[in-house]
Amino acid sequence: xxxxxxxxxxxxxxxxxxxxxxxxxxxxxxxxxxxxxxxxxxxxxxxxxxxxxxxxxxxxxxxxxxxxxxxxxxxxxxxxxxxxxxxxxxxxxxxxxxxx
Numbered sequence: 831x832x833x834x835x836x837x838x839x840x841x842x843x844x845x846x847x848x849x850x851x852x853x854x855x856x857x858x859x860x861x862x863x864x865x866x867x868x869x870x871x872x873x874x875x876x877x878x879x880x881x882x883x884x885x886x887x888x889x890x891x892x893x894x895x896x897x898x899x900x901x902x903x904x905x906x907x908x909x910x911x912x913x914x915x916x917x918x919x920x921x922x923x924x925x926x927x928x929x930x
Contacts, residue, residue, distance in 0.1 A: 854869070857898075869897070871903075
């Protein structure tokens with residue numbers, strides 16, 4: 831199943847109820863292949879299900895697992911609309927966000 835089909839399937843890709851305000855400590859707990867969250871531009875995404883679809887492979891996404899991956903993302907994918915691509919994985923916002 832391709833990523834676009836999965837995101838429109840109605841399957842819960844967020845894994846949480848409601849949108850949340852999260853700290854980096856919260857995000858850091860989700861740093862494994864079977865539970866992988868990351869921050870991009872102050873937004874927290876559960877990318878666990880996306881790992882198998884990333885063109886660069888799981889390993890590339892795991893570099894930002896449980897971390898703020900904004901700098902890495904912008905260095906390699908500045909043209910990608912992550913909001914649209916990961917909208918079904920959006921968990922919430924990072925509280926007390928520091929500018930990268």
